[in-house]
Amino acid sequence: MAKEVLTKANIHLNQSLNSKEEAIRYTGGILAQNGYVQDVYIDKMLEREDVTSTFMGNYVAIPHGTEDAKTSVLETGISVVTVPEGVDFDGNTVKVLIGIAGKGDEHLDVLSKIAIVCAEEENIQKIVNASSEDEIINLFEEVN
Numbered sequence: 555m556a557k558e559v560l561t562k563a564n565i566h567l568n569q570s571l572n573s574k575e576e577a578i579r580y581t582g583g584i585l586a587q588n589g590y591v592q593d594v595y596i597d598k599m600l601e602r603e604d605v606t607s608t609f610m611g612n613y614v615a616i617p618h619g620t621e622d623a624k625t626s627v628l629e630t631g632i633s634v635v636t637v638p639e640g641v642d643f644d645g646n647t648v649k650v651l652i653g654i655a656g657k658g659d660e661h662l663d664v665l666s667k668i669a670i671v672c673a674e675e676e677n678i679q680k681i682v683n684a685s686s687e688d689e690i691i692n693l694f695e696e697v698n
Contacts, residue, residue, distance in 0.1 A: 557629045559664060560694050562687040563588050564633045571641045574648075578603055578617045581635050581653035590631035591619075591655045598623030599653070613640070613649040613682070614672050618661065630660040632668070634690050636682055649682045668694070 564584055571577040582596035598619035602608065608617045619626070633653040640647035652668055654661055671677050671693055684690050 557590070557631060559630055560632050560634070560691060561588070562691065564631060565687040565690050566633075566635045567684055567687070567690075569635050569637050570639060571635075571637050574603065574641065574643050575600065577615070577635070577637065577641045577643075577648065577651055578608075578653075581617050581633050581651045584633035584635070585631055585653050585655050588631065588633075590627070590629045592626040592628065595619050595623050595626040595655060598626065607644060607646075609643040609646045609648060610672065611646075612672060612675060612678050613647060614652065614678060615643055615648040615650070616652045616654060616665070616668065618654040618656075624657075627655045627657050630656045630664060632664060632694075634681070634694070636684065638682055650678060 571580055578599050579596055582599045585591045586593050599617045602620045609615045635651040637649050640649050654664055656664055677693060
């Protein structure tokens, strides 16, 4: 049976991260720790960031690996990290990091569902202000 895409273990609330690199490593680290990706995927997330920023606007960044990182994805999954004080992404403030690892083309499906949730500013505030993992899981219920 496939793993759930988003579990409580994949959600880390109220983190304090000092740099874009630290934020991406942390977000990817959750995916690696919980068996969604091999450790090398984290380097591919940083590589992707060098090519194109994963900052999406609305205080959200969606770090993910490069195209050739697919071989290091074990299961489709997402991690959610909130940084209420924000972390600097090249002059943009990020308060919500959503790490994505998708097997095959599954990441496109996951991305579109995340985009729907994150398109509403109200949802971003709910994510940033969440006091429990359940609140995040409820918002992203459609992703699982």
